[in-house]
Amino acid sequence: MAKRPIFEEVTTAERPAARGGAIDAARRGSRGAARVWLAVLFALVVAMIAVGGLTRLTGSGLSITEWRPVTGALPPMSAEAWQAEFDKYRVIPQYQLLNKGMELSEFQFIYWWEWGHRQLGRIIGLVWAIGFFGLLVTRSMPVGWTGQFLALGVLGGLQGVIGWWMVSSGLTGTMLSVASYRLAVHLGLAFVILGLIAWYMLSMSRPGGALMQARRLSEGRLVRAGSWLIGLTFFQVVLGALVAGIDAGRNYIDWPLMAGGFTPPGMWDLEPWWRNLFENDGTVQFFHRITGYILFAVIVGVWWVSRRSANRKTTLAFMGVMHMAIVQMVLGIVTVMHSSPWYLAILHQFGAVILLALAVRARHRAKYPLPQSVRA
Template sequence: MRMTGAGDRRSGAVRTWLYVVAALVVAMVAVGGATRLTGSGLSITEWRPVTGAIPPLSEADWAAEFAKYKDTPQYSILNQGMGLSAFKVLYGWEWGHRLLGRLIGFVFFLPLIVFWWQGRISRRLGLGLLGLGVLGGLQGAIGWIMVASGLQPGMTAVAPLKLALHLTTASLILAGLVWLAAGERAGGLEPAPLRLRATAVLLPVLVLVQIFLGGLVAGSHAGLVFNTWPTMDGVLVPPSETLFAIRPWIENFVDNHALVQFDHRVTAYLVILVALLHAFDARLAGPSGAFGRAAGVATLALAQAALGIATLLLAVPLWAALAHQVLAMAVLTMATVHARLSTGVNRPQSRPHAATERPPIGFEGLAGRGI
């Protein structure tokens, strides 16, 4: 059923807000990637959610922060003799990354309270947003746990598994925001046939798995070895003694550069195969719009694979690694929008408020308005 003009505007405002937060999450991922690639992630050795928003303001403050960094293994092993000016660059990246995280929290929760007060948030949407808010808070804690892993004796970088978890959680938040925003689309949209819906939902799941594996590659620096394609050390599939050289065998999936990179390659092929077959299927059996969206996912997946190959062959330059990470977020966004719209959108009709009517507060008032 078609919504009224006022209802469309209310839904459009919420949808725009969600996409703005999603864009900030993508920016957060990009800055986080730059922070990792410049070796800046361990430059701030304390987790201060409130007071940490203020950077060092005096030379004494800078000297104190630099002294803390000099006590880290990264400094003593990699950056011995670094000057204060170089440290300020490292500190700036990590401080900017954390500040952007605080900004995302502000941009998310303040409009959420306003929209909820105004009665623009339905019960289902409200529960989804609260879940994302909790996940966002958990992401901050995961970020600190990740940083703390790199401050342990003998460590010069964060643990690969914790980095992959941090990146994947950010991607889950992005996917959740985009899913909810796409569900606020005005007007009705018929669901695709069951087979197409199932494959459409499978695609963002596969992309999330691939992002997790990409996090392992980044965390273990597995992209700096086997810089050939399509072969690895002259073969398409390395021998088992190479892929499972570490004992116990389970540790190969995180610490063995050969297996970590091989897993990332194979999953990329799987994502492309599923995306292409799904686009072909949507062309034959899909409703209006399904083929265009499916083709968009397939095209982005192919572009991402090509960029990944270039990044590998060039031995992971900063610009290529950042572009590869950001394009992964684009693939996830497109796949999530496609999956959500493939399930169908049927927003109920809502009526505009009278000029003197006070917006209801709480879920009971929302239910009474049919939102």
């Protein structure tokens, strides 16, 4: 037998197949399943924010005066049960000072709004539990994501506790509605949860290895700018909740001035001074307007900087934030000038949801740039 050339032996020798790392060790469909689960949670939280806004606008938030996380899932099933719930409501200040003489049928209307709001919260908790434990039981949990997904459930439970803390503020004294600062905490946490879900969804849309490779092309300057956008947007949402909590959007309907001046009259009349930041309708709306201008200027500035990015898809992501900011600002001005009717107020709130989601996406694109062709 003729001796084989050394180069032939080297080039034809069989090599063992390369083995994937820990990131690729999970089942192939695990990230896809997690993404679908997160998408359902995202849609439910958006619906929860909308229903919560309508519950407040209809004055329904104090119609259920007890917190029963389990037994409260069942509404009154008889005339006696309805009367018992109505009797509990007739004791609180909102009925005594605002709705005295309300008929049972009118009470049932606001009761169903609040019951639906709480029921949707239970559904969100159930969907989270089914998805989380389902991923664990089927061993489909994406590697390294157990803690993050567990945190969503913990925050959801905390949101329920804060919700009751908010409602309880309107059950005593002379309160006609819930405390505005507690409403701001409640809505703020909802947006935190929404932002986290959006970030996790974006991460689940790509393999773990692809994210690690993309991070090498991360644009630190735009990542930091994206963090500022998310933070300022969140702060503006909290200010918007304070505006909504005291109906501050209905009292100064001229723009760009307020009652004919740059600042509203009596801006610091309340004592001590810090109460004006929460209870003075003119002061709260003024700072909401000013923060809106600042946020818009920052968004335009960040978009201008993003134009230098080598990745066109990253630039387009920041451009999307800027376009939505224009829509949201115009919508806010129109809402105020029409004295904040419920349909415009809800639309403005939904605009905040879209703006935050787009800001999260832009930051994600900056940290994990999408692949693009050399020609692009």
